[in-house]
Structure formats: structure tokens, C-alpha cells
Amino acid sequence: MSLAILGGVLALDATSVGQFMVSRPFVAGTLTGWLLGDPALGLEIGAIFELFHLAGVPAGGSRVPESGPASVVAVAVAMSAGGVAGLALGLVAGLVVSEVGGMTIGLQRHFVARFFARIEAGSITAPKLTAVHLSSVLLDFVRGAGVTVVGLVVGGWFSGVFASRWPLPYETTVMLILIGASVHVGALLRGFGGWKSRRAVFLVGLLAGVVGASL
Amino acid sequence: MTDVTSAKPRGWMASFIRQFVIQGSWNYRSMLGSGFAFCMIPMLRKSGLSGDHLDDAVRSQMDTFNAHPYLAGVALGAVAQMEGSGTDAETIERFKRAIQGSLGGLGDRLIWGAWRPATILMALVLAWAGAPPWVPVGAFLIIYNVGHLALRWWGYSRGLQYGRDVGVQIRGAELSRLAERVFSGGALLLGILLGAFFVSRFAAEGAGGLWLFAVIAAFGIGLKFGHRALRGTTLVVVLVTMLLTALGNA
Numbered sequence: 001m002s003l004a005i006l007g008g009v010l011a012l013d014a015t016s017v018g019q020f021m022v023s024r025p026f027v028a029g030t031l032t033g034w035l036l037g038d039p040a041l042g043l044e045i046g047a048i049f050e051l052f053h054l055a056g057v058p059a060g061g062s063r064v065p066e067s068g069p070a071s072v073v074a075v076a077v078a079m080s081a082g083g084v085a086g087l088a089l090g091l092v093a094g095l096v097v098s099e100v101g102g103m104t105i106g107l108q109r110h111f112v113a114r115f116f117a118r119i120e121a122g123s124i125t126a127p128k129l130t131a132v133h134l135s136s137v138l139l140d141f142v143r144g145a146g147v148t149v150v151g152l153v154v155g156g157w158f159s160g161v162f163a164s165r166w167p168l169p170y171e172t173t174v175m176l177i178l179i180g181a182s183v184h185v186g187a188l189l190r191g192f193g194g195w196k197s198r199r200a201v202f203l204v205g206l207l208a209g210v211v212g213a214s215l
Numbered sequence: 216m217t218d219v220t221s222a223k224p225r226g227w228m229a230s231f232i233r234q235f236v237i238q239g240s241w242n243y244r245s246m247l248g249s250g251f252a253f254c255m256i257p258m259l260r261k262s263g264l265s266g267d268h269l270d271d272a273v274r275s276q277m278d279t280f281n282a283h284p285y286l287a288g289v290a291l292g293a294v295a296q297m298e299g300s301g302t303d304a305e306t307i308e309r310f311k312r313a314i315q316g317s318l319g320g321l322g323d324r325l326i327w328g329a330w331r332p333a334t335i336l337m338a339l340v341l342a343w344a345g346a347p348p349w350v351p352v353g354a355f356l357i358i359y360n361v362g363h364l365a366l367r368w369w370g371y372s373r374g375l376q377y378g379r380d381v382g383v384q385i386r387g388a389e390l391s392r393l394a395e396r397v398f399s400g401g402a403l404l405l406g407i408l409l410g411a412f413f414v415s416r417f418a419a420e421g422a423g424g425l426w427l428f429a430v431i432a433a434f435g436i437g438l439k440f441g442h443r444a445l446r447g448t449t450l451v452v453v454l455v456t457m458l459l460t461a462l463g464n465a
Contacts, residue, residue, distance in 0.1 A: 016239045019284055021359055024335060030348045043348040047339055052452075054332055055437070055445060059323040065449070092456045095449050113244035124277065125270040126256050133253045136240035167463035175426045178416065179433045180452040183444050186437020189405060191328055193395075195438055198402035205403040209410020 002035055003072050003152060004145045010068025011144020015058075015105070016137045023068030025049040025094075032075040045075045045087070049094050051181035055188040066101030069144050070094045073151035081159035084173045085166035091177060093155035101147045108143055112136050223375055224299045226261030227292075230254050231371055234288050245279050247287060251311075252276035254287075258295045275304050282315045283322020285366050290314055292374020293381045300378065310379050317385065325394040326366070333401035334359040336408055343411050 010023040021027065026046040033042015053067045074094025078086040112132075119128055168176070192198050237250040252273050259272045282290060290311055297307050338355035342348075373384050436444055 015241065016236060018235045019238075020356065020363070021331065022356070024355070026335070026338065026342070027352050027356065030352050033348070039348040043342055043351070047342050050335065050339065052449065054335060055442065057323060057327045057442070059319075059327065088456050089460070092453050095453055099449065109242045112240050113242035116240070116242060116244055116249060120277075123270070124274055126260075126273045129249065129253055129273055129277070130256065133236070133240040133249060136242075137236060140239070162460045162463075165460050165463035167459055175416070175430075176455065177452075178412075179426075179429050180448055182430045182433035183437040183448040185405065185409065186434040186439075187441045187445055188332055188437070189402060189434075190438050190441040191332070192398040192402045192405070198399065201399050202402045202406040205406020205408075206410040206413075207406075208403075209407035209412075210414050211410075212407070213411040213414035 003032065003076060004149045006031060006035065007069035007072045007148025007151075008141040008143075008145030010072065011066065011101070011147070012137065012141050014066060014068050016140040023071075025053055025067050025071040025074075028068050028071035029075045032072045033079070036076065036079050038079065041079065042075045045078045045090055046071055048087075048177060048181070049074050049091060052091075052095060052184050053098070055184045055191055057191065063102050063106050065095075065098035066105055066144075066147070067098055069101050069148040069151060070098035072148050073097045073155050076152055077155040077159045080156060081163035084168070084170045085163040086159065087170075087177070088166055088168075088173050089155075089159045089163060093151065093158060097147065097151035097155070100151070101144075104143050104147055108136075108139060112139075224258050224262065224295050226257035226259075227295065227375060229257035230291060230295065231288065231368075233257065234284075234291065234367060234371065237287050237291075238284050245277055246281040247284075248277050248280040251280050251287065251291065254291055255294070259298070262299065272298075275308075278308060278311070280311055280315055282318035283326060285326055285363060286318040286322040286370050288367055288371030289318055289374040289381055289385065292371045292376075293378050294374075296375055296378035302379070306379075314382055317382065321385070321390055321394075325390050325397070326363070329394045329397035329401060330362050331359065333397050333404060334362075336401060336404035340404055340408050340411070343408060 006028075010028050012018075013020055013023040022031075026043060026049070029046015029049060030039050030043040033039040033045070036042070049067070049071055053065065056064045056067075058064045071094060074090045074097075076090075077093040078090025080086070081089050115132060116124075119132065166173075189195065189198060189202060195202075233254040233256075237247060237254050240249045240253070241247060242249065255276050256269075256273060259269055264272050276294070280290070293314070294307055294311065297310065334355055337358070338351035341351040341354060370385075374381050377384050437448075
């Protein structure tokens with residue numbers, strides 16, 4: 001129940017209310033981990049999941065994956081499966097739910113558009129607009145909570161059946177995930193201006209990171 | 216001549232607070248238009264409108280409009296000022312159509328493209344350095360939202376102050392140059408994060424050169440194709456994981 005409410009709140013934060021970025025995967029993951037008793041693991045899963053969402057830009061109403069409810073599912077599945085299988089299956093569950101969540105946002109926007117079209121024909125008033133606007137916010141909460149619940153149920157079943165089948169050791173699993181994340185990280189550098197524009201400052205950072213981590 | 220006013224219309228604070236839910240009814244028909252009208256209601260009501268007059272004024276604000284949510288307040292403030300100074304509805308509509316593209320493009324670039332990823336990278340560097348969970352999360356939420364709230368407030372107050380001439384103020388603020396600086400900071404933080412990753416994964420744990428090559432190649436694909444590569448990458452990760460699970464130990 002608390003995870004469903006968290007999923008609904010995170011869905012609101014992403015678009016409808018505030019956009020304070022509580023719905024970012026590493027924040028949402030930490031909150032989910034805290035609710036489930038292990039915020040450090042939540043942060044770890046959320047940070048990995050974040051790498052897969054970092055380069056996304058919701059420009060001009062384009063459809064992007066929804067990260068908030070998906071982060072809840074990713075962390076919950078990872079924790080329930082446990083170990084390295086949990087890491088892999090949690091990430092996959094989160095990625096699938098984030099795409100499904102993005103699709104449900106599109107459906108909701110079509111639904112709200114049709115609703116407005118209907119009442120505009122009957123001439124809208126200030127109270128009607130207020131009612132429809134706030135109802136849309138409520139709908140977004142319910143949608144986010146619903147996506148979270150479905151994701152938790154399906155993801156829980158999925159991890160319960162397949163967690164024992166995961167064949168790879170920890171290091172190999174992490175490297176495979178890193179390869180996927182590297183595409184997103186490369187896209188992010190492109191978003192920052194690309195190699196030609198940012199290579200100097202990027203390489204300075206890379207060197208600083210290497211030196212700092214070696215000390 | 217620039218039309219500047221320091222007098223704020225009544226209901227301006229209620230409208231500012233409503234901006235935090237301006238995207239509540241975002242839809243493919245009017246986009247942000249319905250949310251824009253929703254935010255205008257307190258100022259329209261406090262200006263003395265009621266009944267049919269209020270409804271007419273609300274309807275006139277409901278046309279298609281889109282902008283970055285943090286910068287929509289620029290247009291909201293400007294329209295409130297124009298309404299207060301008796302500007303006709305057609306001019307207001309033209310103004311909204313003219314400014315929305317700039318507010319959308321600028322916000323997408325400055326916030327979604329620069330500020331958000333840069334502050335997230337800062338938090339991830341803190342997490343990687345071993346800070347307790349609440350430190351990166353708290354630092355990100357505070358630093359990100361200081362910029363977020365400052366931009367909302369700045370844009371709205373500029374709109375209220377300068378009305379239809381707010382575009383000149385926005386250009387003069389050189390937010391694009393600010394975005395360039397944040398881009399550089401983001402690239403630096405990205406380098407730091409990857410450098411630390413490199414040391415811990417490849418050097419300290421002795422992962423093979425093939426893995427390193429694969430990671431660099433994947434990074435190159437992202438760098439080359441940008442956003443076009445993201446959805447495909449997600450699909451590949453999901454399919455590979457499913458395949459490994461299917462072929463794994465029964």
C-alpha cells in the first residue's frame with residue numbers, strides 16, 4: 001500500500017505537481033529502500049537505474065519513459081529477488097515499467113484532451129475548469145499508483161519464477177549493465193554539447209576522477 | 216517604449232502558487248493552455264470579474280499554449296500585466312503564440328538539458344564517494360530546487376514587471392550563456408564519475424580489456440547517436456536479460 005502511494009506521488013512529481021524531482025530514480029530508489037528497510041541498497045539500485053534515464057529530455061510534450069513508479073518497482077523487485085539476480089531483474093522490471101508508464105501518460109493526455117473537447121463544446125466556466133484540472137491531477141496520481149501496483153505484482157511474479165535461473169556472477173552482471181548505461185552516458189555528453197565542445201573539460205574530469213579514486 | 220510596472224495585480228501570489236500544478240491537465244488538445252487558464256483564475260477574479268465575464272476571460276486564456284513549466288510564469292506574469300493595462304485579447308493571444316517557443320526551448324535546454332543532469336551527476340559523485348544515502352539525495356533536492364524555484368520566481372516577476380516587453384529581458388538575462396556554463400560543469404562531473412568508475416571496475420578489480428572496449432564502444436554509440444540510441448538500448452538490455460534468464464540454470 002505504501003509503495004503504491006509512493007508510486008502515485010512520484011508520478012505526480014514528474015509532471016503534474018511541482019516537478020521538484022523527487023521522482024528521479026536515485027531519489028525514488030532511496031525512498032523505496034527506506035520504506036523497505038534498506039535505503040543504501042535503494043540508493044545503489046536507484047543510482048544504476050538513474051544512469052538509464054539521465055539523458056532523457058521531455059521536450060515539447062514528447063513521450064519519455066516514466067522513471068518514478070518504475071524506480072519503486074525496480075528497487076522492490078531487486079530487494080525481493082536479492083543478490084545479483086535481483087540487480088538484473090530489478091533493472092529490467094524497472095525499464096519495462098518506465099516504458100509502460102510513459103505509454104499510460106500518453107493515454108491520459110488523450111483522455112484529458114477528449115474530456116476538455118466535450119465540455120468546451122458546452123462552454124467551459126471557471127469552476128468547471130478548476131474541477132477538470134484538479135481531477136486530472138487526481139487521475140495522474142491514480143494512474144501512477146496503478147502502474148506501480150501492476151509493476152510490483154508482475155515484477156514480483158517474474159522475479160519469483162526467474163531469480164534462481166540467473167546464470168551470471170556479480171562482476172559480469174555489473175559489466176553488462178554498465179555497457180547498457182554507457183550508451184546513455186555517451187548520449188548525455190552529446191547533450192552537453194558533444195565531444196568537440198566538451199572534450200577538454202570532460203577529460204579533466206576523467207583525470208580528476210581517476211586520481212581521486214586512486215588515492 | 217518599455218512598459219514597466221512595479222505594481223503587482225491582486226491575486227498574483229495565488230497564481231504563482233498555482234503554477235506548481237500548471238501541468239496538471241496537460242493534454243494533446245491545448246497542451247498547457249488549460250493549466251495556464253487555471254493559473255490565471257485568481258488574478259482574473261481579484262480584478263473584479265465574476266459570472267459570465269469571468270468565464271469569458273477564462274475561455275480566452277484556454278487556447279493552445281506550451282512552454283517549459285518553470286518558465287511558463289514568464290508568460291503568465293506578462294499576460295496578467297497586459298490584462299491589467301487593458302491590452303486587447305488578440306494582442307495577448309499573439310504575444311502568447313510568439314513567446315511560447317522561446318520559453319519552451321530555453322527551459323528544455325537550461326533545465327532538462329543542463330541543470331538537472333549536472334546536479335544529478337553531482338549527487339551520483341557524492342554517492343560514489345561513499346556518502347550516506349541522505350547526503351546525495353538531500354544535496355540534490357536542495358541545490359536543484361534552489362535553481363528551480365529561483366527561475367520560477369524570476370520569470371514570473373519579470374513577466375509581471377515588463378508585460379509584453381518581457382522577451383527583451385529574457386534575452387538580456389543570457390540564460391543560454393548560463394546553460395553553456397552548466398553544460399561544462401556537467402561534462403566535468405560526468406568525467407569525474409566515469410574516472411572513478413574506471414578505477415574501481417577496471418583497474419582495482421582487474422576486469423578484462425574486452426569489457427573496457429565494450430564500455431567505450433557503447434559510450435561512443437551514445438555519443439554518436441544521442442537520444443536516438445536510448446530506446447533501442449533499453450530494448451537490447453531487456454532482451455539480453457530475458458534471454459540469459461531463459462537460458463540460465465533451471
